[in-house]
Amino acid sequence: MSSPKTSRLHLLNEFELAPQSALFNQHTIAAVLSCSTHLLERNRWAGGGIPYIKIGRKVLYRKSDVLEYIQHKIYSSTSQQSYS
Template identity: 40%
Template sequence: MLKDLRNLSEKEQQEYLDRFILANEEQKFPQEVVALYLDCSPWTLARMRCDQSSLPFSKIGRRVSYKKKDVLKYEQSKTVLNTAQLATI
């Protein structure tokens, strides 16, 4: 069952974010932590997996995880300088 970590207290959210930020780039994280970092819901990540987005993930059984380096690379690929760039993507 997906949990939305945005329902936690700010302190608890910050603890999850700090663990993500301080981790090495090969570290794997559950979808709930990645969703918190990307400021989206876990259900958005689930939809992205079905839509074949460019964010790689691992799935063993029912467990889904993402490598920190893949999350950072995905975030960087979505960075734009102005809204006009979105029209060309």
């Protein structure tokens, strides 16, 4: 049995080694972003956040979309942040 920290590290390593076109579930993306799956679900419902692919009931995120989302979250000061 692995600890939560070990499994998070495993998910992060899997994400890092994957090609740009790789698809990941919300548990992996939550580990990458250090957020909850609930936040990802809320962002999908509200129409914001990372673009995603929905196949049936399965929600997947493309690695390149996640990295682009992270790039757009870089700020030099708090006055640059958009709260919309």
